[in-house]
Amino acid sequence: MKIDRIHHVAYRCKDAKETVLWYQRTLKMDFVLAIAEDLVPSTKAPDPYMHVFLDAGQGNVLAFFELPTQPPMGRDPNTPEWVQHIAFRVKDRAELLAFKSHLEAEGIDVLGVTDHGIFHSIYFFDPNGHRLELSCPDPTEAEQLKQLDAVKWAMLEEWSQTKRAPKHAAFLHSKEFAEEGKA
Structure with a gap:
């Protein structure tokens, strides 16, 4: 037995329509489908919801639930906001920078570009407060993946x-930290 792939990943949203329109406009995702019920199919609980699905590329689906009868959304206060996030891959650094400019033009605060060695990322929040990451591969990705594979179990x-924190993969951020020390 083996998992084929992720079918979809679902998060809560404050407003289904606003969320769909935001992801269409800012991240160019297509709206795939919507499902709405008054009863939760798995538990039969009376809890009306709107469940929307977006095409995140290459068979990946990002979904959201709007739950109007539930208390307002919140975050786990014991988990830093940078931990829970959704990361999407883009083709290359040029596309990453194009998305950064596009997001900033939409009035969205963008953090980065952050150099993680193996990939480069930008970070921002959707209208629901979910942290998002766009990342592109570093030109040396294949070589670094081999190095990381060799040390993963020891780490x-x-x-x-x-x-x-084990230091086996310190090479990933050593360039970034060395450059910060020069400033």
């Missing part, structure tokens, strides 16, 4: 025992 074991 996991060291972390498991010490709960301190």
Whole structure:
């Protein structure tokens, strides 16, 4: 047995229509379908919802639920806002920079470009407060993936025992931190 792929990833939204229009306009995603019910099919709980689905490219689907009878959305106060996010890959740095300019022109605050070594990213929030990331591969991605693959189990074991960041993959951000030290 093996998982084929993710069917969809679902998050909550404040307003289904606003969310669909925002993702269409800002990230160029197509609106795929909507499902609405008064009863939750799996639990039969009376909880009306609108469930919308967006095409995130190459068979990936991003979905949202609007739940008008539930208390307002919130975040886990014990988890920093940078942790939970949805990351989307774009073709290359030129496309990443084009998206950054497009988002900023839409009035969206964008953090980055952040150089993660293996990839480069920008960060921003959707109208529901979900943190989003767009990233593009670094030209040395294939080489770095091999290096990371070689140390993944050792890193996991060291972390498991010490709960301190192992230094096996420090090369990913060493250039960025060295440049910050020069400033």
